[in-house]
Amino acid sequence: MLSSEDFQFLSRSPPAPPKKPPSPAPPPDSVYDLWLASRELPAQRGSYFVPGTQRPLNLANARLAYTLTHRCTLDLFKVLWGLNPFRTTLMMTLQVVRSLFPAFRGYSQALIIDELQSLIASGSFTWFRLFCLVSSELLRRSVESALDSFAAANEDVVVESARFYIEHKQLEHRVRLDVPTLSDPIVRDLLQESDLFARSFYGGGFGLLSPLDFVHIISLITEIISHIFLIYSLTNGAIHLCILTLSILSATLPLLISRLGISFEHPEPVCPTQEARAAERQERMRHLAYSDVHRPEVALFGLERWILKSWADARQMASSSGLSSSWRDSSVMSRINFSEFMFALQNIPLVLLLQTSSASLGSLSAYRSSIQSVVYAIGNLMATSKMAFQGLFLMSAFCASMELRPRLQPKDEDAVTYRSMPNGGMSIVVKGLSYTYPGMSEPALKDISFTLQPGETLAIVGYNGSGKSTLAKILLRIIDFEKGALFVNGVDIRRLNPSEYHQHITTVFQSFSKFNSTVTENVGLGYVDKMESKPAVERAVRLAEADGVVSSLPDGLRTILDTPGFDTISYPGGFSNHQSPHHSGLSGGEWQRIALARAFMRANEPDVDLLVFDEPTSSLDAHAQKQIFDTIQKISRSPSGEPRKNVIFITHRLAIARRADKIAMMENGIISEFGSHEALLQKNGSYAALYQASI
Ligand SMILES: Nc1ncnc2c1ncn2[C@@H]1O[C@H](COP(=O)(O)OP(=O)(O)OP(=O)(O)O)[C@@H](O)[C@H]1O
Incomplete structure (x- = not known):
């Protein structure tokens, strides 16, 4: 049967090294190839570093980095620049201007100190003059x-x-x-590294990697050049021992202050409720988008646009409240750095010392601070360049x-649009279909063939592991097949765009998704276009006989349903809030019943031609089961009783299976018997035996 495990992917172990000695690799071509080449273990073609591993700094990687800069980095920067050209230009300019500050600061202090020195030497020193200079x-x-x-x-906004x-x-x-694209271990590694890149925009979380590293390199180089220029202009030889001692003392003063626990840090802003809710919603949407467990339902119910819109709305809400507080916090007074003032005051002992010295203290002080700054900036430049x-x-x-193409997506030249049958329903022709799960030696399906006319009902029955759910997944176009052919309304299914095909299907997977969200969303996700319509949701809930369940919940349709294992992705700022009273x-x-209601949200839509249910009533009592199948039958027929939708259901309850027009008995990946209930009983084969055992 379909289960969430079906959609878990193969372990991400790197492919085994080839048996033959490696032949020289062709030069990598696409960005994907270049990225892959950078992950290859030295001298082991076909084996790769785990995602996120730092690339060794060698000639080959330097060449790759150079090519990548041409192929994608510059283009990406251009796009990012285009998002906010004025602010980005301003950010770059300010970075360069600010990088000149430390040298200018040293120079200005030197001037002040020298002036004081000459005032003292000439006997015209006054405390008022000192006050003016400070x-x-x-x-x-x-x-x-x-x-x-x-x-x-400004940087925050950019x-x-x-x-x-x-x-x-x-x-x-x-x-x-x-699912097939995501099953590829290399693709999963690629997505993981791409995710690391996206997370780096939150700054500091991954070895301090940040996209601003590239900008910082420019400003650090400017800073170093300006200091070197200053040192060069000051070099006259003499260094006073007392000044050195005082310099050491003054440098350690901020450290002592922090040791004593005196902090001038601004308190953390309190996260407003609305922002917290928006962050939580964002996190939920991310979870839906990234989770493998929800992938089939996301695809089948066409949730892509809804997820993106919900995420973007929540994001906008979080950003607008976050930004306003960031502008508030960035007021001039709140940003004044007190340790900088401490540093300025540290020059007073140097000035007092002038009375016992004949050297130019200003130049010594500037010399000292520039040397320190150059050493610090070079260290910083090396670390930042490494991160960049x-x-x-x-x-x-x-x-x-961004260039990955979903594997089930037909090529543009092969794609055809889905054409509905004149009286509804779907004609399904399966010919010699075989499928083996990636990494498995035994096929899950072998040479499957059958035909279903529009409006017909098919029950798939059989032993555990016989391939029922696998067949359903292929019919639902969640996975591909290796051999054989599948025609839907006379068209090769491989030529249909899966997202378009999915608009004509509804389903309940055996291990359906349980969303950590309200009842409305859990049900409404079955047909996003009508999610906001309360009557539509209520109708679906009634059809699934779930109205009793919903009315017993503390907040009815708005109650948030708790799901075990809602694992948040650890984005900074992302968290889940389980404190709501309406859980x-x-x-x-x-x-x-909720999952059935989700399927019923769209089952009645005229566009929907196929309903697929995988053990939809396995946890329901016999009475409820009968009612649900009556409802399914009603939905699949026109008001005058004409069949207008196909129904395929997988079940172990043969009393239910007998209601179908056709029954497929599956054993070891093959359809061993196919026909009506009566025909199969007459055959007296496996189905008859199973049926006898079940009554
Ligand atoms: N994701 C997977 N990866 C590898 N093998 C799988 C995967 N899913 C199923 N299989 C294997 O494929 C075969 C058919 O599985 P399938 O789930 O289709 O059987 P089923 O008839 O639906 O079983 P059940 O009645 O127990 O749900 C089984 O041998 C199973 O172990």
């Missing part, structure tokens, strides 16, 4: 802080829009990918993932 220094620092604060706020773009693009592509180098490969994973759990049978 005040002018403080003013300069305040202007610097204000610019820093403005630059930080990063936020880039982050939105990247995440939206990623979600957009992810929801389109089908790794970032290039993660970025290429993102670019390559409730459901029993297995109650959940089954």
